Amino acid sequence: MTLPPFLTGLRCMCCGAFYPPNAPDAPCACRPNTGSDAGTLDAEWDYTRLRATIDPATIAADPDPSIGRFWPLLPISERAHLPPLAVGPTPLTHARRLGDSAGMAALYLKDDGRLPSASLKDRASAIAVARAIEQGAPVVAAASTGNAAAALATQAAAVGLPAIIFVPKTAPAAKVAQLLTFGATVFAVEGSYDDAFDLCQEACRSFGWYNRNTGYNPHMSEGKKTVSLELALQLAALRGRASGAPFAAPDALFVSVGDGCIVGGVYKGFYDLLQLGWIAQMPRIYGVQSTLSAALADAWRAGAKVPTPVNARTRADSISVDAPRDARKALRAIRASGGAFVVVEDEAILQAILPLARLGGVFAEPAGAAAWAGAQAALRDGLISAGETVVVINTGSGLKDVPAAMQAVAADGGGAQLIAPTLDALRAALKI
Ligand SMILES: *Cc1c(COP(=O)(O)O)cnc(C)c1O
Ligand SMILES: [Zn+2]
Numbered sequence: 186m187t188l189p190p191f192l193t194g195l196r197c198m199c200c201g202a203f204y205p206p207n208a209p210d211a212p213c214a215c216r217p218n219t220g221s222d223a224g225t226l227d228a229e230w231d232y233t234r235l236r237a238t239i240d241p242a243t244i245a246a247d248p249d250p251s252i253g254r255f256w257p258l259l260p261i262s263e264r265a266h267l268p269p270l271a272v273g274p275t276p277l278t279h280a281r282r283l284g285d286s287a288g289m290a291a292l293y294l295k296d297d298g299r300l301p302s303a304s305l306k307d308r309a310s311a312i313a314v315a316r317a318i319e320q321g322a323p324v325v326a327a328a329s330t331g332n333a334a335a336a337l338a339t340q341a342a343a344v345g346l347p348a349i350i351f352v353p354k355t356a357p358a359a360k361v362a363q364l365l366t367f368g369a370t371v372f373a374v375e376g377s378y379d380d381a382f383d384l385c386q387e388a389c390r391s392f393g394w395y396n397r398n399t400g401y402n403p404h405m406s407e408g409k410k411t412v413s414l415e416l417a418l419q420l421a422a423l424r425g426r427a428s429g430a431p432f433a434a435p436d437a438l439f440v441s442v443g444d445g446c447i448v449g450g451v452y453k454g455f456y457d458l459l460q461l462g463w464i465a466q467m468p469r470i471y472g473v474q475s476t477l478s479a480a481l482a483d484a485w486r487a488g489a490k491v492p493t494p495v496n497a498r499t500r501a502d503s504i505s506v507d508a509p510r511d512a513r514k515a516l517r518a519i520r521a522s523g524g525a526f527v528v529v530e531d532e533a534i535l536q537a538i539l540p541l542a543r544l545g546g547v548f549a550e551p552a553g554a555a556a557w558a559g560a561q562a563a564l565r566d567g568l569i570s571a572g573e574t575v576v577v578i579n580t581g582s583g584l585k586d587v588p589a590a591m592q593a594v595a596a597d598g599g600g601a602q603l604i605a606p607t608l609d610a611l612r613a614a615l616k617i
Contacts, residue, residue, distance in 0.1 A: 187262040187319075191235050195226040195403055198513040206260075210316060210395070210402050219386070219401045221480075222491045225513045226403035228260060228453075232460040241463045245418055245431035250274045252308060252411040258457055259312060259411070260404045266315040270343035272307045273411060275299045277419035277576070283545035287561055291574040293423075293435065295416050296547045298582030301343075302363070304503070304550075305412060305447060305580045306336035310397065312408035314340040317395035324349055324394040328385035330356040330378065331503055332581055337397050338369035349394065351381040360585075399446045400510025406450035413454025416576060417464060434464040436573035437524070439563070441555040441580055442472040442481055443504035445515025451578070452518030468576075470524040471568065472515060473559030475499035475531055478506055481515050482526035490516070500531045500589065503552035503581055525568055527559040534558050538583065538593040548583035548590070556580070 188206045195204045197213035204213070204226065211217070213224025239257050247254035251271040256264040277295045284292030297305040310333070317325045327337050328351040341348035348369040352361060353376065364371050374381040382398065389396035399405055414432075421433035434455060442448045451470060458464040474482045478497035484490075494508040509515065519526055537554040541547045549557070556577050563569050583590050594600065604610045 189260045189262050191231045191257050192260055193229045193231050195228055198225045198227050198517070200224065210404055212401060212403070219382070219398065219510055221494065221508045221510065221512045223400055223510065225400070225511065227514070228403065228407050230258065230457065230460075232457075236461050241431040241461070245422075252311065252408075252415070255411055255414050258414065260407050261312065261315045262319055266318055268311055268314050268340045268343040270301050270311075270340060272300060272311045272340075274415050274419065277416050277423065278546065279423060280545040283540060286540060286544055287564065288571050289560075289564065289575055290572050292560075293416075293420065293574070293576045294541075294545050294547050295412065295576055295578045297412060298547065298549060298553060298579050298584075300336075302332070302336040302339040303582035303585055304332035304336060305409065305578070306332040307340065308411050309333070309405040309408035309446070309450075310336035310340040312404055313337060313395065313397040313402065314344060314346060316404060317346060318344065320395065322393060322395035323347070324392070325397055326350070326385055326389055326394045327397040328352070328378070328382040329399075330360055332585065333397070333399060334369070335360070335363045335367070338364045338367035341369070342367045349388070351385040351388075353378045353381050399444050406446050406453055406511065406514055409447050409450025410454030410457065412447075412578060413451050414458065416578075417455070417458055420574075420576070430463070432458055432463045434458070434466060434468045435576045437469045437471060437563075437569045438576045438578070439471045439473055439527075439556045439560045440578045441501070441504050441552050441559070442474050442509075442515060442526070443478070443506040443552070444509045445472075445481055445511035445518075447580060448472045448518045449511050449514025452514070452522055455522075467522050469569075470518050470522040471559060471563055472519050472524070472526045473555045474526060474528050475501055475504060475534060475555060476528045477531055478504055479526075479528050480506065481509050481512060482528045484512065485516060485519055485526045499534075499551075501534055501551035501555055502586070503550065504555060525563070527562050527566075527568070529555060529558040529562055533562070535589065535593045535596065537561075538590060539597055541579070542583070547579050549579045550581040550583055550585040551589045553579035553581045553583075
């Protein structure tokens with residue numbers, strides 16, 4: 186098996202142990218469990234050789250606009266191993282009307298709800314499928330009720346690799362439908378999510394399946410970092426490349442947080458660019474959690490290394506997490522970037538859905554809308570200022586959770602009006 190050409194290895198964020206690039210896609214032996222205190226491994230890259238070999242202008246000019254353009258920075262040995270279902274780019278839009286409504290002069294929306302399976306998770310699942318192919322694994326597997334499983338089923342279908350998904354018996358039928366549609370084999374486990382997770386771990390170990398589980402597989406945040414690489418390219422292009430540089434970083438960036446893998450990946454993308462000298466400064470990264478699922482925000486405020494589990498019950502199901510599995514990467518992202526955690530009420534999350542759509546053109550599921558609720562709270566609290574360049578990432582499409590959209594509309598007093606099929610009735614209803 187050939188190895189990713191610029192990956193030097195993986196370092197444990199708990200004990201500092203170093204693993205070669207061909208180490209198993211698993212946590213460090215110091216803490217092989219997968220809870221909040223897992224032996225999380227962080228990929229390390231040969232930035233000196235990358236800088237000498239890769240021209241950022243070539244990446245910017247690549248005729249393939251998907252994440253394939255970043256392949257030297259991805260844990261794959263060949264670009265062609267990525268599934269053919271293009272992951273990215275997703276739009277980065279200067280959201281003038283939404284920004285004006287909130288008093289933000291330079292607000293940008295990055296809509297990852299527009300990836301193939303309708304959430305940011307495709308960025309990680311494409312890497313999982315590519316690595317599974319490189320390792321000759323017969324099956325890719327994950328335990329998840331939500332977007333990670335949908336993304337894995339989608340990317341696996343694109344290359345004809347069998348996907349096996351373990352969900353708790355109580356998983357919502359609509360979410361399971363997306364998995365089944367893409368041909369995944371789904372096991373509804375009699376037990377909790379943790380039981381499903383444990384069975385998936387055991388099955389992968391016993392049968393040699395490729396394990397995509399968040400917090401277990403160290404390469405998932407490397408896939409998710411492409412959201413930062415991509416938006417930095419787009420931001421430079423939107424600003425007309427005044428400085429001539431192909432990449433540009435915003436001042437601040439907002440993203441919602443559950444397990445912490447996405448925010449960890451967002452940080453890693455900008456860290457790569459900074460190490461390569463392709464951006465001048467690290468943006469401040471703000472992680473947004475619901476008050477009803479705030480384990481990482483609590484740990485950040487307490488200065489803790491590891492979060493204390495909570496009993497999460499937020500309506501935003503994609504960020505409802507008791508014991509975050511990628512805590513170390515999440516806390517590093519916030520601390521090392523000089524950002525903060527912001528917590529918002531579920532009510533503010535649902536209220537953020539309508540302005541995002543009406544003024545920003547983005548249809549977000551609650552976990553995605555949380556990021557916009559958090560940006561507004563941060564402006565109120567003085568964490569960001571009105572003139573700063575701010576990027577808000579929508580992590581999932583509103584079509585993932587239509588009942589939440591219906592709830593937001595109903596709370597706004599909206600609803601279809603019943604009328605007779607005549608112009609007179611329409612005139613009366615419009616009062617014209
Ligand atoms: C998975 C997910 C998140 C949270 O990502 P973590 O890596 O668990 O922090 C946020 N929003 C959406 C839509 C997601 O699917
Ligand atoms: Zn370790």
